[in-house]
Amino acid sequence: MIEVRELSRSYGELKAVQQVSFDIGRGEIVGLLGHNGAGKTTIMKMMTGYLEPSSGSIRIDALDIAEQRREAQRRIGYLPENCPLYPEMRVIDYLDYQAALHGMPDNRRPAAIRRAIERTDLGPKATATIATLSRGYRQRVGVAQAILHEPAILILDEPTNGLDPSQIQHMRSLVRELAKDATLIISTHVLQEVEAVCSRVLIMRGGQLALDSALDAIGRPKRLLVTLDRAAEEARPVLARIEGVTAVESWDGDAGLRHFALSAEDPQALAPVVAKALGRQPWNLYALAPERRDLEDLFGAVTLEQMEVAHV
């Protein structure tokens, strides 16, 4: 559905995006993750046809965005990072104006606006002036303008940026709701955002694509962590003999406890087996859980080394 090939964009000497390629299929929810300046917004602007690449290509439903920009844009809804709203306008008038910009005929606009207002829960604020709205509501207006023409692809640039926790929750459930009907790409520098709503992540680092992975693959733990009140010499051989355990590592914990990390193909499935085996020992078990290698660790690993966008 979306095909990005060797996409690059420079601003003068600065290479903001370099040789980025990926494909996104229909119905996917993809998180574009990276620190400030990693190139996320630049990619999104190119995908929506608002910025020309220095080189490379983008196809939306087989339409080349450089050659069939209008056609491609009709399939895309876009929430820019700082969505330009007109503070003196009422929500409903602003949406009418946006619908006109999308080229929507007069007779279709009222129904489209009504539906966008409904989907974004903006009903109570429909006639409010934009200047009087909280940041959370303004973001919803931004989303409403993006979905007016019921696009098959939604591109949301930092949709939760600047929102308070309850507004974030609301935006996340709105995003999940929208994902039922559209392919979604969300940029964020907040890892929890990706974990909360996405099934796949593209991590940008210094203008380059550092990782493209299903979230499942990243999150899958490889070890089972066990905490016992036993010395390593005593517990290790017993743990190592448990079926499914391929390696045992141990280190000291607090208050005389010892941690053991059991490597296994499926640590989740190993947990009850280990619990049963330990039940046969006169030992106290303090903790038993698969190790969680979360996105935070992963993000650190791929971005902390080099955060600056490469210069020529």
Ligand SMILES: Nc1ncnc2c1ncn2[C@@H]1O[C@H](COP(=O)(O)OP(=O)(O)OP(=O)(O)O)[C@@H](O)[C@H]1O
């Ligand atoms: N119009 C511009 N002119 C010059 N440099 C720019 C321009 N827009 C972006 N840049 C630079 O390009 C790099 C990538 O910026 P971009 O906004 O794409 O990153 P980002 O990952 O979206 O970060 P943020 O979350 O801060 O928006 C940054 O170094 C930025 O300063």
